[in-house]
Amino acid sequence: MINKLQLNRKHVFIDWSLVEAGNGNSWSGTTDPWFMPNGIELRTFSPTVHPEPILLPEKPWEAYLISSWATVFEDEGIFKLYYEGYHAPDVVTGKDVQKYVSQVCYAESxxxxxxxxxxxxxxxxxxxxxxxxxxxxxxxxGIGPHGATVIKDPNGSVETRYKMIFGSVNEEKRTRHLRGATSPEGLHWTAIPDPLIYHACDTQSVLAWDEDEGFYRIYTRGYRNQSELIEGRHVWPERRTIDHSRSKDFF
Incomplete structure (x- = not known):
């Protein structure tokens, strides 16, 4: 069991699968006392919820709202936060044009x-x-990056160490995509020219590198049937799904 663990990573103990019973056998899901660790108790602890928001809209480019779709992680002793700020566009024409525009912003702590x-x-x-x-x-x-997620990729090259996925809408062609971008240091980003997935993404999607399997994995909100264009507007089906995609090279 120890050989399967990466000792320099944090592990969440949600069951006994990572705890040896003390007799050389790992837990296999059974309740047999022979395979259950003795003298160890699993407990859950409630997080401390701070009463005040950590960020409020203070800048003109986030004056409309700061979205709850965000990514935060620790990177070499600094907490990094990528979040969406929304502002009103300069011109709004037509009844089906997005009224507010988003961009990915960065904060650190x-x-x-x-x-x-x-x-x-x-x-x-x-x-x-x-x-x-x-x-x-x-x-x-037409609306800027939507539902973006950022990771620091342990498998990536120096030039593409940081990776981002985000939803995108082409207003002219009325198509929705999931797109990607890369960065050497998490600040200067280069968008990948072609969509990663032709997929309607209306919430935050999740990106991760699976070290064990050697794949990039993306989890998105999907629909049992794609949206229909009725009288110039998208009509969404009722049944939502969780969709999964994977790639060896991210691109």
Missing amino acids: EDGVNWVRPELGIVNFKGESDTNIVFSGIQSS
Whole structure:
């Protein structure tokens, strides 16, 4: 059992599968006392919920709202947060044009509670260069990146160490995609030209590298039947699904 564990990683003990009974045998799901560890108890602890939000809309590019679709992880002693900020577009024409535009923003923290928006100078917003925006999507998208997830890829090259997936809408062709982007340090992003998946994504999708199987895995919200275009608007079916895709190279 120990050989299957990566000792430099955290493991969640939700059952006895990672605990040896003490007689050289690993737990196999049985309740036989011979295979059950003695003197060990599994307990769950409630997290501490802070009463105040860690981020509030303070900048013009997030003035409409900060979405709950976000990614946070620790990276070399710094907590990194990627979140979606929404603002109103300059011009709204037509009844079916998205009324608010999103972009991926970045914040960092030493303790996970107090967050700083660094002035990165990567993406301008209406002439202002000192923003914490790191990615604004692609030109063919009508709403900006949607439901983005970011990972630091232990399998990636130096140039593509950080990877992002995000939903995208082509308003002209009225198509929905799941797209990808890569970055060497998690700040300067390059969008992959072609969609990863032709899939209607209307929430945050999940990306992970599966070290054991050697695949990138993506989990998305799906529908038993694709949406229909009725009188110029998308009508969604009632039955939702959890869909899974995998890739050897992410691209």
